[in-house]
Amino acid sequence: MPVSATRLEGDLQRFAAWGGTPGGGVSRIALTPADRLARRELIGLLRGEGLEVRMDEVGNIFGRLGSWERAGVLLGSHLDTVPEGGRYDGTAGVVAAVEVIRALREEGRLPPCPLGVAAFTAEESTRYGVATIGSKVMAGVMSLDAALALTDAGGLSLGRALEAQGGREWVAGPADAGEVGAFLELHVEQGRELELAGAEVGVVTHIAAPTRLKLTVFGQAGHSGSAPMGLRKDGLTAAAELILALEQLGEDEAEHGTVATATILALHPVSINVIPGQVELGIDVRSLDAVSKRRAVQRFLALAQRVCDLRGVRFSVAFLADEEPARLAPELVAAASSACTRLGVRHLVMVSRAGHDIANLSRLAPAALVFVPSRGGLSHQAGEFTSLEALVTGTRVLAETALAAAALVGEGCRHA
Amino acid sequence: MPVSATRLEGDLQRFAAWGGTPGGGVSRIALTPADRLARRELIGLLRGEGLEVRMDEVGNIFGRLGSWERAGVLLGSHLDTVPEGGRYDGTAGVVAAVEVIRALREEGRLPPCPLGVAAFTAEESTRYGVATIGSKVMAGVMSLDAALALTDAGGLSLGRALEAQGGREWVAGPADAGEVGAFLELHVEQGRELELAGAEVGVVTHIAAPTRLKLTVFGQAGHSGSAPMGLRKDGLTAAAELILALEQLGEDEAEHGTVATATILALHPVSINVIPGQVELGIDVRSLDAVSKRRAVQRFLALAQRVCDLRGVRFSVAFLADEEPARLAPELVAAASSACTRLGVRHLVMVSRAGHDIANLSRLAPAALVFVPSRGGLSHQAGEFTSLEALVTGTRVLAETALAAAALVGEGCRHA
Incomplete structure (x- = not known):
């Protein structure tokens, strides 16, 4: 199959220029000028390949080969990054989607159903504190109004940031994602499972989902x-108990694949000669097992109550996120695995513990996620690296899976 | 005795104007423009009372009634504050010192030995990370060069900050503190012991001293x-263990009056979806009992080694301070207590758990510290308040103690 390493490399470099950092990484925070330039780059690239471009109300960009009204296979990912992030996270999936269309066309294997490319707005939670915003809106997991009203640290709303970029004025036509019969995403693995297993590709069956809390301890x-010592209401020692308790809960639930992380988002006062009064904890609990995750969060909250009662301090809790783990379409997982076997690609059927846009899209349509290895498991940093060879292999698997998905979409249409 | 409430109130208001905050507090960080103006105010006040003024090389200001060459009784405190501090911490002791001289003169009870007023540079550790800098240099606890080389967060040295204020050019004459036969300080209590005991004055016997560490945990x-969970090297969970271990050590040593406090000075990265890698802890252990304090610090460091070894993380330690607790002069403590009894003042013989300039001066000469109550124990905040009545009472005790000290100094001279 004529998946082209040269074209993939060229496309990756085109995008890496927008927000590129001296260390070889990329800082392309959602809806900043760097992101705007990358989005313009994508629109140019899609039109150059003969795709029609549309944008929806939350800024998701779609390219379409074929009708917008007929169910098609949509492929894509996101272009935004974390601060000082890498070149591959998100972008690899967008350039692979474009390359799938080019390769299938060159081979004369374009399926009868429409093909589309998607780049979702604000996948990273960096700017608005919420992840995968564009795909959440598209899947109806979050309302458009709620998304547009999200504000960044400077108080600027996502809606205003979109408007400041020209909003949908960039592209002609209606705000339309097109009919989605199936969705496929390629993404870099954000761990080392593939590397450790010596596998070239990961076929993902489930995607973990976070429950996130902001827990504030009010000591004195x-x-x-x-x-x-006996008369203190130290906010930090109370928080330290909660941090260790959460770690223990994570370990208790580890057999269910649950992980639990605490960070200190803010502390006041910060001075070596002052007992810290107020501590804001960020709590992130993730799992593929919704029951295990819920149990961990509930036990944690009960424990926080006991710890704070015993220490005579107050606390408040805000839920920032409480998402359901996603199960990807077994028929597409099977198709991707078969494609690997046919192509002689060493692959691993695995789960994703990091979140992805596809977790939302999987609620709209059958979906499949293909992982390519990330050297050393490095993620969200400039050192993030995926070999071109691995990316070519992943793109070939993605193309074969797209054909299988197109066949399913066709059957679905017939059955409908 | 004609200690004047009106004059004390007027002087407090004069100083509160320099760096005054809308909330009624004072932000007068050492050697900032606000501090410079307060220092000028003091020089004017001292000269107005007929005192000769000199300044030493670290910026300590001295007023003298009588010879600089003969041993005198020096009284004073400091003018700098923490950010958003109060009107009383430090300043109360400076205005009380001036009022002692005025009151004794009016009564015709000036002692035969010289009397002096002192205002020490940078008592608060806010700007340079080190407390009681001026009195440390005067007592030889810190070298002048080391003090002048201390830098603030902006990299500006204390020496440069002094020069920017005009250095010693403000005052004529040599850099001279005068001969010190005894030192007395009045300060607001930074706790509630007096209030809870219903006492008007505290006579302090010992001053606790801190050992301060910066401990950095290097996780991943x-x-x-x-x-x-099993493969993490979470810097924050390691730090949480250390925070709780330190609290336990403080409780173990509580019977020796030792207290131990941890704060998080810095954390990296700070993001709800990232395991914190690096955590910088500020550790403050204080005691009146040097043996107990040393034991707590050593046990803490041994424990940090074990915790970090078990968790597979590294750590580094820097000692920021390691001071010896001070014992004030028993003969002056007795004199201050007798003065209270004679004057009918309800007093408490007590210890100070907070540091004061006098802890350094007590290494140079017999020294005594008089506490006045601070409402609700509030300290280092705008709400800090000491009633004028309490301040008058404390100043009367200070004046009587100064006469007793003058007698001791005289005897010392005769015996010498």
Whole structure:
């Protein structure tokens, strides 16, 4: 199959220029000028390949080969990055989607159903505190109004940021994602399972989902010399108990694949001679097993109540996210695995513990996710690297899976 | 005795104007323009009372009634504050010192030995990370060169900040603190012991001293979803163990009056979806009992080694301070207590768990510290408040103690 390493490399370099950092990474925060330039680059690339381009109300970009009204196979990912991120996370999936269409066309193997390319808005939670915003809106997991009202640290809403970019004025035509019969995504693995297993491709069956809390402990600040140990309401020691308790809950649920992470988002006051009064914890619990995740979160909240009661401090909790794990379409997982076997690609059927746009899209249509290895498991940093060879292999699997998906979509149409 | 509430109130208001905050507090960080103006105010006040003014090389200001060459009784405190601090911490002791001289003169009870007023540079650790800098240099606890080389967060040295204020050019004469036969300080209590005991004055016998460490845990940052619990090197969970271990050590040593406080000075990265890699802890251990304090610090460091070894993370330690607790002069403590009894003042003989300039001066000469109550124990905040009545009472005790100290100094001279 004529998947072209040269074209993939050229496309990756085109995008890496927008927001490129001196260290070889990319800082392309959603809806910043760098992201806007990358989005323009994509529109040019899609039109250059003969695709019609549309954008929806939340800024998701779609290219279409064929009718927007007939169910098609949509392929894609996202272009935004974390600060000081890498060149591959998200972008690899967008350039692979374009390359699938080019390769199938060159081979004369374009399926009878429409093919589309998608780039979703604000996959990373960096700017608005919420991940996969564009695909959430598309899948109806989040309302358009709620998404547009999200604000960044400077108080600027996503809606205003989109408008400042010219909104949908860039592209002609209606705000339309087209009919989606199936969705496929290629993404870099954000771990080392493929590398450790010596596999070239991962075929993902399930995607973990986070529950995220902001838990604020309200203790009492005080003089680190004159406040006796027994009379303190130290916010940080209370928080330390919660951090260790959460770690223990994560370990208790580890057999269910659940992980639990605490970070300190803010602390006040910060001074070596003052007892910290107020501590804001960010709690991230993820699992493929919704029951295990819910149990961990509920036990944690009960425990926080006990710890804070015993220490005489108050706390408040806000749920920032509470998502359901996603199961990808077994028929497409099987198709991707078969494609690997046919192509002689060493592959691993696996789960994704990181979130992806496809977790939302899987609620709209049968969906499949193909992983390519990330060297050393490095992710969200400039050192992120996927070999061109691995990307070519992943794109070939993606193309074969797209053909299988097109066949399913066709059957679906017939059955409908 | 004609200690004047009106004059004390007027002087407090004069100083509160320099760096005054809308909330009624004072932000007068050492050697900032606000501090410079307060220092000029003091020089004017001292000269107005007929005192000769000198400044030493680290910027300590001295007023002198009588010879600089004969041993005198020096009284004073400091003018700098923490950010958003109060009107009383430090300043109360400076205005009380001036009022002692005025009151004794009016009564015709000036002692035969010289009397001096001192205002020490940078008592608060806010700007340079080190507390009681001016008195440390005067007592030889810190070298002048080391003090002048201390830098603030912007990289500006204390020496340069002094020069930017005009250095010693403000005052004529040599850089001279005068001969110190005894030192007395009045300060607001930074706790509630006096209030709870219903006492008007505290006579302090010992001053606790801090050992301060900066302990940095070097874990490994990672994706909060894709890193399995068992393979993490979470810097924050390691730090949480250390925070709780330190609290336990503080409780173990509480019977020796030792307190131990941890704060998180910095954390990296700070993101709800990233395992924190690096955590910088500020550790503050204080005690009146040097043996207990040393034991707590050593046990903490041994424990940090074990915790970090078990978790497979590294750590580094820097000692920021390691001071010895001070014992004030028993003969002056007795004199201050007797003065209270004679004057009918309800007093408490107590210890200070907060540090003060006098801890350094006590290494140079017999020294005594008089506490006045601070409402609700509030300290280092705008709400800090000491009633004028309490301040008058404390100043009367200070004046009587100064006369007793003058007698001791005189005897010392005779015996010498």
